Amino acid sequence: MKKVRWGIIGTGQIAHLFASDFCHVKAGELRAVASRDKASADAFAAEFDIELAFIDYFSLINSHEVDVIYIATPHVYHYDLTKACILAGKAVLCEKPFTINQSQSKELYDLALEHNVFVMEAMWTxxxxxxxxxxxxxxxxxxxxxxxxxxxxxxxxxxxxxxxxxxxxxxxxxxxxxxxxxxxxxxxxxxxxxxxxxxxxxxxxxxxxxxxxxxxxxxxxxxxxxxxxxxxxxxxxxxxxxxxxxxxxxxxxxxxxxxxxxxxxxxxxxxxxxxGNGYQFEVDEVNRCLEEGLIQSPNHSWQNSxxxxxxxxxxxxDIGLYYPGEEGSSDGHHHHHDEEDLHHHHHEHSHHKH
Structure with missing residues (x-):
């Protein structure tokens, strides 16, 4: 099995957990990381012995050095980043929830089908x-x-x-x-x-x-x-x-x-x-699916997601909870964060427990 080359977007807690379990993966290489913050990207690359550190998500997404990208940013950015990966022909493992609602998810899976690109929600459990x-x-x-x-x-x-x-x-x-x-x-x-x-x-x-x-x-x-x-x-x-x-x-x-x-x-x-924590198993699954030429995992399919x-x-x-841009939220209109937005928020995906 050839070594699949992986890149990570985001350097928060979940990215750290994922990267620390990566050494237990059967066949794969952690080759690149991207963060909007140069110090975070460099520190993460040093900690996990990663060759390439990008300070721009889209440079990583368009890089010829990686085959698949793991997205570990806050939930609201999953849609834009996954979409950019699909359009660049990059396989994607996107942290859960895949997007914040069903209409966003459906749109991305349809796009993945159209472009014949492997996509999986990172339901590691x-x-x-x-x-x-x-x-x-x-x-x-x-x-x-x-x-x-x-x-x-x-x-x-x-x-x-x-x-x-x-x-x-x-x-x-x-x-x-x-x-x-x-x-x-x-x-x-x-x-x-x-x-x-x-x-x-x-x-x-x-x-x-x-x-x-x-x-x-x-x-x-x-x-x-x-x-x-x-x-x-x-x-x-x-x-x-x-x-x-x-x-x-x-x-x-x-x-x-x-x-x-x-x-x-x-x-x-x-x-x-x-x-480790067991994040290696979802990576093994992605690598296996790529090896077999699949664009979705039969074990956590697009339909399941x-x-x-x-x-x-x-x-x-049921509790009237809506996110900005959704029907029912106070601003009530649909919008997606544009690329600029991604560069200006410095929130990382951090979690002490996952």
Whole structure:
């Protein structure tokens, strides 16, 4: 397998986590990084032994030195940057949420199809060996008919109103950043829900700080999910069925162990001893897809991504949460941040927990 050459846009916390796991990738080379801040680009390049550091996103996107670009900027910039990559013929792994709403996502996947370019939302949890094991157990009927999922993603986040998580202009709030994970888990097994209900706490900066989400399916399943930027929680997940249940251990979205417990209380536990946080697995998946000439991953397809963001849109509608430029927001008209905008905001994608 030839070494796929990777570039990273953004140098915040998630980019650091991604880059530090990159050494565990089967076949790939981290070749370039771009940040609007020269000091950040240089420091990041030095830390991870990356040959090329760009201070302009578009120089990296148009560089002949990379095959695929990982986008790790705040949510609202995903659309413009992914679009630029597709138009430049560059494969893309874009951090979740792929964009801030379904219409943006649909437009980009259509464009990727038209230009025959590989694009994947970086739903790294999908490729975690524990999640693969849980999928296998459910498919093999280990817990009978799966009918209920409970999952949390909580942490105590920043209070600085300008931080990307607290800033409505940057697509802040709990749902898009971390609520996406429990919703992803529910839809991985049940597909798009027929019923969506959300109770949320909205903070002073108008972003969602905490929510309890209830999803329902006409075929008889329920999911009870929560996301919080203001609470501590072990962040476990449980899948309940007619013959037993599965527990995914604390912090389920990057877990290294899980167990299946039968109705008569027999327990079987599995542990995986993989290095790092597990970001390497999504990279391996992208590299495999590129090798096979695919433009989307069968394991986290465009359809999966679109159904996920569609549900997040509905959850937001339920609490009247709109981002600038969306129908329903105070400015009410659609707009995209132009390229200039990207150069002037100095917010990086930072997160102490992911």
């Amino acid at each position: 999908r490729f975690n060996p524990v999640i693969e094991q849980v999928v296998e157990w459910v498919e093999e009927g280990e817990i009978g008919d799966l009918n209920s999922i409970q999952a949390s993603f909580n942490f105590v986040g920043p209070t600085d109103p300008d931080h990307r998580l607290m800033n409505l202009e940057l697509g802040g709030g709990a749902l898009l950043d971390i609520g996406i994970y429990p919703v992803f888990l529910a839809q991985l097994f049940f597909g798009k829900p027929d019923f969506v209900q959300n109770q949320a706490v909205i903070g002073d900066t108008d972003v969602d700080l905490f929510e309890q989400i209830l999803l329902g399916w006409e075929s008889g399943q329920l999911a009870s999910l929560d996301a919080s930027l203001i609470s501590c929680n072990p962040n476990r997940a449980m899948l309940s069925g007619s013959k037993g249940y599965i527990e995914i251990d604390s912090e389920w979205f990057k877990a290294k162990s899980c167990r299946v417990i039968s109705a008569d209380n027999k327990e079987r536990a599995v542990e995986f001893d993989f290095p 679109l159904e996920l963001i569609a549900t997040l849109d509905e959850i937001r509608q």
